[in-house]
Amino acid sequence: MKVLLTVLDGISDRPIKKFDEKTPLKKSDTPNLDHLARSGVNGILDPISPGIRAGSDTAHLSLLGYEPRDIYTGRGPLEASGAGIKVKKGDLGLRCNFATKENNEVVDRRAGRISNTSELVKSINEEISEIEGVKVFFKESTGHRAGLVLRGKNLSNKITDSDPKKPHKEPKKIKPLEKEAKKTATILNQFISETEKILKDHPLNEKREKRGDLPANTVLLRGAGKVPEIDNIKTKYGIKGGLITATGLIKGIGKICGLDIIEVPDASGSVDSDIVAKAEKTLEVIDDYDFILLHIKGGDEASHDGDPEKKVKFLEEKIDPAMKKIVNNLDNENVVKAVTADHTTSSELKDHTGDPVPLTINSSNVRKDEVTKFSEETYKGGINRIKGRNLMPILLDLANRTEKYGA
């Protein structure tokens, strides 16, 4: 049997006052998600462990069966990998923003929401390929984002960010947090100053300024982390896995874990994304894989915007029609279908919280329970409460793809 794991990013929530204490999941009319719950086995899942506020990165690592405490040092290498840099074990990765600086003050952390930085990146790469004997890889990602990777000896992720996080602040000098990180900090500060020289009179910035747009005249760095050494999915579980996502960070995790990235042109990672197209792509490729991770982002965005109505709308008008495709086309004799979230995102707090998330597993061989709706009330089901890293062993066992431990 194959496994399809659908992760509804941040779909879980806390009770919403104006929804009469219902969560968006509980308020939504989602007959297809509910069908999966009603004919499946249900429970709740702590992405990391109870009460821990997971990021999407640490949660996805955990859902894939890795122990983030052993391998996660920062978001940088995952973003850099997602941007398309072929990272290697031991590389130092960072997240970058193109930004606008005036009088040594960051006036816009996103450089007027610049949408295409490839010309800038090209110029930077022409000038900078090595600093102090350390190789430098730089690549644009979506919008104002980019990834930076350093490859060489004695690099450390124990450094501060240059990103001041808020506008109208000076960009910070990157500082070492341990003696061994001095060299890394020096290289990165040099990267920033050399980049600023390249960007200062760049033709693209001149064009932007002429038409009244903010110039992308600096880069802000944050999220330094080392690329971990991990067994990929193939080695770990003996399966061929694919990933469908529009989110760079999740792509980066997929690449590091050895999942094939399956592109869907009309998927955007926002509430306007074509989720049915993602479901259709899943149906198209599932025969080529043992395992597909289908990641759907919009619900998280709605919560970060503090808009639970948008979350309900996204659930009813985007997610559930996509689930209908899956329910109608993947039979439960051949595919173990699981639906969960990577973390709770509170629409009132506009941020992730440490609450558990719902989990439904649907296949012909599960012990069905009495849960009838996919919501935070799946706690009443037969799975009770598990941790993120327990999920893959359960799904692969149901798919009859595991080795016996002992005799």
Next chain:
Amino acid sequence: MKVLLTVLDGISDRPIKKFDEKTPLKKSDTPNLDHLARSGVNGILDPISPGIRAGSDTAHLSLLGYEPRDIYTGRGPLEASGAGIKVKKGDLGLRCNFATKENNEVVDRRAGRISNTSELVKSINEEISEIEGVKVFFKESTGHRAGLVLRGKNLSNKITDSDPKKPHKEPKKIKPLEKEAKKTATILNQFISETEKILKDHPLNEKREKRGDLPANTVLLRGAGKVPEIDNIKTKYGIKGGLITATGLIKGIGKICGLDIIEVPDASGSVDSDIVAKAEKTLEVIDDYDFILLHIKGGDEASHDGDPEKKVKFLEEKIDPAMKKIVNNLDNENVVKAVTADHTTSSELKDHTGDPVPLTINSSNVRKDEVTKFSEETYKGGINRIKGRNLMPILLDLANRTEKYGA
């Protein structure tokens, strides 16, 4: 208070299509098991951890509170101990089959299901007691089975099996999987060739061939493992424990953990076993012990045979009458009675699966819940979901036999 832990080997199952999606436990009429659940506290238990397909050996170690990942290297030493070899820490143990070889091909892995090999074992022991300075211990077990132990320096369990597993294959040469295992592989290959010389013209084999039975003219080795260093039950928990089982492997685990093996002549480890005799033996000896592990095997056998009806029959006609003895004779003021399984065995897959198993704990001091039947639906009970290694601390706490941790 005393503790009686009844382990119904492989009794848990997945939904059975021809049972209208009921499991054998759910389908069975077992008033006495159900009485224990109805007046007890219930939950589900992951023998190792969620989704992990446990063997009976790793599961029993876990149920006794040991961490198999720290101590388990293979089934061999447990089988050898179960056969009666007094194993010591560091010994290398292997499982053996007497088999029939013709033209260098294994024609029967069980030597015509030979029932008594003690004469063969005696001859082998007369000839072989040491190879290359390493002591050799060999002992017959039930039927065609035997245990082999090597005692000496620099032995390794990182070797391949000689058993080809399927008939009409050549027996394999034992090969080292690491450099340090070369000596062990050499000794074992020499043991096999010397044994074959002894068996070739053995009077018992001549007799067998005369009456048309297959000769036991070779031994097949597998399941190499080192005898672990573990605290026995007495040291670990301060209790005197006894074990009632008809299964060699479980006896071996009991011996290694310091449980007294209590024999019941009419117990066979099969569906035809006299389980009531085991319950009666339990009543007879419980005054001499703080803890009894009562192991009942037949349900697992029925599942491995793909026969859920046989499992139901065994539950109704063998297990439940034995439980009646226990319910009627061990009052819940004096004995904490727990019933669980070591793993799920799917009657449709005919093999172990990673699903959780039911758990009932019955004593006067438990917080009773609303569960009314001993089945996989014990997930609704007050224990929720625990791991195998959590069970002993819970049972010993209810028996008021534990030390406070802290003040």
